[in-house]
Amino acid sequence: MPRKRELTFWEQIYIPEIIRGVWLTSAHFFRNLFLHTVHRFGLFKDLPAAVTFQYPEQPRPLEPRFRSRHRLTVREEGTPRCVGCMLCETVCPAKCITIVAGEHPDPNVEKYPVRFDIDLGVCVYCGYCVEACPEDAIRMDTDILDIAAYSRDAMKLDIHELMDPKLRKPVAECQLKFPHQCAIHGNQIEGSWESVYGSHPRESEDRDSRFRGNDKVVE
Amino acid sequence: MTGVDLLIKLALAAIVFFGVLNLAGLHTWVERKQSAIMQDRIGANRASIFGIRLFGLFHPLADAVKMFVKEDFIPAGANRFLHTLAPFLSVFFALAAFAGIPFGDRLMIGGRVIDLQVAKIDVALLYIFAMLSLGVYGVILAGYASRNNYAFLGALRASAQMISYEIALGISIVGVVMIFGTLDLQELVRAQGATLFGIIPKWGIVVQPVAFFIFLTAAMAETKRVPFDLPEGESEIIGYFVEYSGMKFGMFFLTDFVETVMVACLATTLFFGGWQIPYLLPDGFHFPWGAVLPVNPLAVVLLGIGSFSLKVLAFCWLFMTIRWTLPRFRYDQLMHLGWKILFPISIANVLVTGLVLALLHPGGW
Numbered sequence: 001m002p003r004k005r006e007l008t009f010w011e012q013i014y015i016p017e018i019i020r021g022v023w024l025t026s027a028h029f030f031r032n033l034f035l036h037t038v039h040r041f042g043l044f045k046d047l048p049a050a051v052t053f054q055y056p057e058q059p060r061p062l063e064p065r066f067r068s069r070h071r072l073t074v075r076e077e078g079t080p081r082c083v084g085c086m087l088c089e090t091v092c093p094a095k096c097i098t099i100v101a102g103e104h105p106d107p108n109v110e111k112y113p114v115r116f117d118i119d120l121g122v123c124v125y126c127g128y129c130v131e132a133c134p135e136d137a138i139r140m141d142t143d144i145l146d147i148a149a150y151s152r153d154a155m156k157l158d159i160h161e162l163m164d165p166k167l168r169k170p171v172a173e174c175q176l177k178f179p180h181q182c183a184i185h186g187n188q189i190e191g192s193w194e195s196v197y198g199s200h201p202r203e204s205e206d207r208d209s210r211f212r213g214n215d216k217v218v219e
Numbered sequence: 220m221t222g223v224d225l226l227i228k229l230a231l232a233a234i235v236f237f238g239v240l241n242l243a244g245l246h247t248w249v250e251r252k253q254s255a256i257m258q259d260r261i262g263a264n265r266a267s268i269f270g271i272r273l274f275g276l277f278h279p280l281a282d283a284v285k286m287f288v289k290e291d292f293i294p295a296g297a298n299r300f301l302h303t304l305a306p307f308l309s310v311f312f313a314l315a316a317f318a319g320i321p322f323g324d325r326l327m328i329g330g331r332v333i334d335l336q337v338a339k340i341d342v343a344l345l346y347i348f349a350m351l352s353l354g355v356y357g358v359i360l361a362g363y364a365s366r367n368n369y370a371f372l373g374a375l376r377a378s379a380q381m382i383s384y385e386i387a388l389g390i391s392i393v394g395v396v397m398i399f400g401t402l403d404l405q406e407l408v409r410a411q412g413a414t415l416f417g418i419i420p421k422w423g424i425v426v427q428p429v430a431f432f433i434f435l436t437a438a439m440a441e442t443k444r445v446p447f448d449l450p451e452g453e454s455e456i457i458g459y460f461v462e463y464s465g466m467k468f469g470m471f472f473l474t475d476f477v478e479t480v481m482v483a484c485l486a487t488t489l490f491f492g493g494w495q496i497p498y499l500l501p502d503g504f505h506f507p508w509g510a511v512l513p514v515n516p517l518a519v520v521l522l523g524i525g526s527f528s529l530k531v532l533a534f535c536w537l538f539m540t541i542r543w544t545l546p547r548f549r550y551d552q553l554m555h556l557g558w559k560i561l562f563p564i565s566i567a568n569v570l571v572t573g574l575v576l577a578l579l580h581p582g583g584w
Contacts, residue, residue, distance in 0.1 A: 015432070018541075018544075018545065021544045021545065022540055022541060022544050024544075025257045025540060025543060025544045026257070026540050028256075028257050028258070028259060029253065029256050029257045029540065032256045032257075032259060033256055036256065049256075049259075050255075050256075050259050050260050050261045051259045051260070052259075052260050052261050054261070
């Protein structure tokens, strides 16, 4: 490991080094000034004059593996793909996931989340929940970065926001039809399976065929 | 002095103040934008009026509004009178110094001769240096009256820095004064209108290049900006204005920029021919190859003012570039540079200048 290098005589007289520094900075100055000017006239647009992104208007491109805000993937008929197995809640190092499982009418699915909450104020964005999920039911690919709120409560996402990443608090209207613990309506259980599958899905003769094909993930 | 003369003087003062204060205010914008462009950034551009951003030009306005509406805070135990006086002293002396700067040649209007210089002082150079030196009292008072150790450290550094640099600054000027033989800045600029060997304009930089570099270094120390911002040193001590808020802080902030403009004016006047344009005499251009291009006398004066402004702006740009290029000097490096390098060189410069003058004009004086 070399120690502090002795300055040469040329460096010690300092003025040439100052001129070199000023030359470097003013070269950048005039280059960027020229580019900024010609950009105004629509020329040389492919040569950037600055390395900055004008953030809210011009978001920075994200890598495909980037871990952003969570979402719950949805089946075709509008129910979550989650089967309430609790693996994500168990693996979560920050313990920010809360799931209450309920019974699903389809015996092949068995369970589903009546309630699925993520406290983003606690989440560490490790992505373990995504890796643990056997059903590809939770993903972190919404590319939503601007997670900011005025209160800790506003940082808590419930099943409405997780199933529809475009929703923002306060969520005005509940769009979910299946039975779930609805924070919009005072934590009451809202919705019914009939509104999802029509009347008496459990008494159907051909239950398996009814639910066949419902496994498809809506991207 | 008649009433008309008084009005003319007031008008001149108003013009100078208008130019200087606007330029100083614009410096906040230039500082942000130029540093940004030098560093491949975009710079402050979000202040908008009805969606119009105008390259961030509204940021100085937003700054002014912010400074005027902020709480004016005087810390407990501070000397209220001195604490209030300090920013006024600081900005007053910086502005008063502009009275001695000639920004144009004589203007002849209606049989009246107007010297484009606010105050016609025979020793304008000494006057300006006196004002610049007094300016540091504002800084020292600010540090002294704030009852804050960091502010006090800033004031101590300011006084030490000023002593180290004013001497080199003053002595570097002596060479110029020896050559042109006057302390009257208007005469000094006029003397720079001559040419050497009929080709090279006899500007201060040509006859006193060493003095110019010493002056430039010392003058940058005078403005208390990077690389000589030890009194401020925002990353270590916040500096002499740590206990100031609102417009009082704004006045210190403005003083730095006013002094930058002042120093740019001085460098222009002393070393770059002031309002002179090469080969432009009061009746037109006299090119060295003999061609003569007559110019209207009024146009000559206006061209001179334009030339002066352009040179000042170029110096402002240079100071800003240096400010955003170099890191801050350490205290001992500053003392070393001031006392062991600039001071001896400036003395040697005076000796050599005297020797050359004595050889060129034997039996002169």
